[in-house]
Amino acid sequence: MRDIAVVASMQRQEKSIDNESEVEYMVPLMHGVKESIGITQADVGFTCSGSSDFIAGQAFSFVMTVDGANPVPPISESHVEMDGAWALYEAWVKMQTGEIDIALIYGYSKSSGGSLRDVLATQMEPFYVAPLWPDAFAIEALAARQLIESGKVSLEQLAEIASRSRDHAATNPNAVRTTAKSVADIMAEAPLMDPLRPSDIPASADGGCALILAAGDRAKDLCERPAWIRGIDHRTDAHTLGVRDLTTSMSARIAGEKAGVGNDKVDFAELYAPFTTSEFILTEALGLGEDTVINPSGGTLGAHTMMASGLIRIAEAAQRITNGDGDRAVATAGSGPNLQQNLVCVLEGE
């Protein structure tokens, strides 16, 4: 395997970005991340992005954003209708071929223009489930109800996750839900989608993230302490909710094993866990113990930009390694209802 590292990233998340289009607010990130390490698009061998037409409400919406990547003269470029973490995965695979040394990855969405809870119904199984337009929070409430009735987790434990995420988010300038709230206060919240309370659900945001991957010596040239990708794996659970156990995540467990999460201590984990319930499930599936700090950024309960949140998890974990806050981290990205798909990435400093 070729050594590949995250060498720079830049993100922006706000509750809603009203007066800028996606490309207008992404260009400063796409350029800024390159400028931060002194490279230009001419140094970039591959550009890959993740976004969603269903969220943008426009066909081929990603084409507008490619304008921001200096596409003249023509560049090698690709797009995934997935979180930007999958764009990173595509770039990582391409870099393994040895064909290129530097890749620009970005993911973004401006979900405030539509009702994301409804838009997400379009990702459900199209014949029996999607036509019912199930609400995304209600779909997760099914898992939450099963978790609580199975005795695996209590409402109080979920409130602890929510309260701790708020405390962590208060230290993150990009987070949008940053006010502290005690476990008792969260326990007192009226359910939004029973048993999920407002603090259990993701803190929806508009925004995006741009990130640079570099291979081998190029990574060392560009960054004092690159965050090396030591393992990366992506697994998918069944699409139909009725055929899998919603209280656990087989895809996250297998991806975690393949990526080598348990091979050494994990200093911190940035988990794509839109709901408190998702965090509980992922922590268990990945075998993360008490000595691992979970979501030091506040996670998606602090700010959740669809299509970028997974990439932001990798960026947050990498930035902490580059800063010297720890040596080994796990970042995950997710997609689909009830953590249907999971990508697990293990990052290490030297």
Added chain:
Amino acid sequence: MGYNQDPSVQPDALSGKVTLPASLDDVEMVQAVRTPAAIDYIATPGASLSAYLRGMKQKKILGDVCPVTGQVFVPPRGVSPVSGQRTTEMVEVSDQGYVESFNVTRLPIKSRPDLKPPYVSAWVVPDGSNVGSIALVAGIEPEEVRIGMRVGAVWKPDDELEESAANILHWEPTGEPDVVLDDLRIIGKPGDNQ
């Protein structure tokens, strides 16, 4: 038991092995279902396109200027597609231009009953813009439309103007002499083996 993976064996559902309960004997089989889908969005077009739409209400066509090359792009997107830079300057371009390319459509489109075939959709380049965009050309027989033909915008009546590109109903010939298009623009540089 697992799934039958042999393509030569019919699935149970088609083999007659699956039978319905007697209570469904007289019920008509479902042949198809319709599952209509619709999602409402509030579009926030961004700074540049918002300015363009406000301009349209005053019968002005605004374009972005590339800060590196000076090229003008209509409709504006807030970023130059050639340099990748955010644009900061806008200019008004003319509501007169020329046909760079066109197509005659002879079949009706269900969602646009207002378009009576045959009609002409053309790539119209307004004077002052470096790029064209798709537009309807009317007021002329489709057979007479040609590349290089000069056209002008036909606007909605002033009291019907909105913040919308639909303010231009269509473009029609001005009668000026045709533009002789630089062959180089279309087929590449001399000597290119195309």
